[in-house]
Amino acid sequence: MTPTREQVRRAPKVLLHDHLDGGLRPQTIIDLAADNGHQLPDVGGELTAESLGRWFAEAADSGSLERYLETFDHTVGVMQTGPAITRVARECVEDLAADGVVYAEIRYAPEQHVETGLTLDEVVAAVQEGFDQAVVASGNRIVVRQLLTAMRHQARSMEIAELAVAWRDRGVAGFDIAGAEAGYPPTRHLDAFEYLQRENFHFTIHAGEAFGLPSIWQAIQWCGADRLGHGVRIIDDITVHDDGSVELGLLAAYVRDKRIPLEMCPWSNIQTGAAASIAEHPIGLLKRLRFRVTVNTDNRLMSQTSMTHEMTSLVEAFGYGLSDLEWFTINAMKSAFLPFDERFALISDVIKPAYAALRGEVA
Numbered sequence: 001m002t003p004t005r006e007q008v009r010r011a012p013k014v015l016l017h018d019h020l021d022g023g024l025r026p027q028t029i030i031d032l033a034a035d036n037g038h039q040l041p042d043v044g045g046e047l048t049a050e051s052l053g054r055w056f057a058e059a060a061d062s063g064s065l066e067r068y069l070e071t072f073d074h075t076v077g078v079m080q081t082g083p084a085i086t087r088v089a090r091e092c093v094e095d096l097a098a099d100g101v102v103y104a105e106i107r108y109a110p111e112q113h114v115e116t117g118l119t120l121d122e123v124v125a126a127v128q129e130g131f132d133q134a135v136v137a138s139g140n141r142i143v144v145r146q147l148l149t150a151m152r153h154q155a156r157s158m159e160i161a162e163l164a165v166a167w168r169d170r171g172v173a174g175f176d177i178a179g180a181e182a183g184y185p186p187t188r189h190l191d192a193f194e195y196l197q198r199e200n201f202h203f204t205i206h207a208g209e210a211f212g213l214p215s216i217w218q219a220i221q222w223c224g225a226d227r228l229g230h231g232v233r234i235i236d237d238i239t240v241h242d243d244g245s246v247e248l249g250l251l252a253a254y255v256r257d258k259r260i261p262l263e264m265c266p267w268s269n270i271q272t273g274a275a276a277s278i279a280e281h282p283i284g285l286l287k288r289l290r291f292r293v294t295v296n297t298d299n300r301l302m303s304q305t306s307m308t309h310e311m312t313s314l315v316e317a318f319g320y321g322l323s324d325l326e327w328f329t330i331n332a333m334k335s336a337f338l339p340f341d342e343r344f345a346l347i348s349d350v351i352k353p354a355y356a357a358l359r360g361e362v363a
């Protein structure tokens with residue numbers, strides 16, 4: 001039977017790709033802008049949480065990653081003090097816990113939060129404080145880690161990689177690069193990735209979202225990425241013949257053979273033009289071919305989404321049942337940048353029993 005939205009909400013979910021500066025509550029943006037004087041956009045009427053939320057969704061719904069990214073000026077702009085960052089981090093975890101997320105890796109770029117004098121270390125500490133507060137308040141129902149992102153058009157990736165390693169025992173589990181993809185290939189940051197590999201550290205790379213196979217190839221074969229952020233364009237290396245048979249190119253075969261996790265973000269892809277609709281999203285074929293697919297939100301504010309919304313949309317478009325959602329969830333947990341024993345415990349003690357109980361309800 002098809003799970004209801006409420007059953008999807010209650011099902012344990014694992015989130016590997018979510019931007020802290022893409023998930024603010026609209027009211028929080030209004031409050032923080034009033035505090036620090038940041039000029040919010042003209043929403044074409046009265047500024048309310050609702051109208052501002054709508055503005056973000058519409059402005060981000062442009063079909064272009066570059067235009068989508070412009071909306072972050074207004075979230076990053078209000079996250080420039082310790083207390084503001086801590087509030088955003090706390091609310092992020094509160095919202096994820098309420099949505100049934102049991103494990104999350106939240107990413108952001110520390111270098112974007114130093115405009116009024118915070119050090120990079122202070123930014124990471126402020127985020128961790130907010131996470132810790134919310135995790136305790138949830139009764140430890142959620143486990144959260146930070147991923148530190150470097151902006152791919154900037155030149156601070158080595159510094160951010162060192163920052164991530166310095167915080168490895170204090171809540172930071174990995175590293176990432178993000179921002180406009182075209183013109184900024186992953187190899188631009190090769191020294192940072194080589195450093196991370198020498199440190200036995202984990203990283204993912206936004207690749208194959210707004211740019212195609214060369215970006216994915218570089219991310220994996222030159223830079224050694226553990227996972228791919230989006231990776232949706234791997235579909236360009238897969239041919240579906242008229243008779244229904246499927247042929248994988250060398251890169252697609254490598255990604256599948258090596259079980260390289262794909263952090264897929266369906267609604268974000270529709271906004272940036274990487275996919276036309278949920279029903280046409282490559283996630284359907286990639287799941288069928290048993291790639292290591294995971295489901296993620298990317299930016300909950302810009303896409304007006306949540307894990308429940310992403311998964312419910314997939315249930316509606318592809319007819320998935322609870323076992324499919326459990327498969328995505330276990331895929332994600334297996335792919336987390338958490339030690340093996342901790343991943344294993346979450347799968348066997350939390351995820352599997354909860355899905356078994358839900359299946360009992362649905363049957």
Ligand SMILES: O=c1[nH]cnc2c1ncn2[C@H]1C[C@H](O)[C@@H](CO)O1
Nearest residue numbers: 019021072107108109149178179206
């Ligand atoms: O989907 C994305 N692709 C590339 N970059 C992105 C995406 N979503 C957010 N970002 C950027 C904008 C944020 O300011 C930055 C750090 O979270 O990462």
Ligand SMILES: [Zn+2]
Nearest residue numbers: 019206229298
């Ligand atoms: Zn992203």
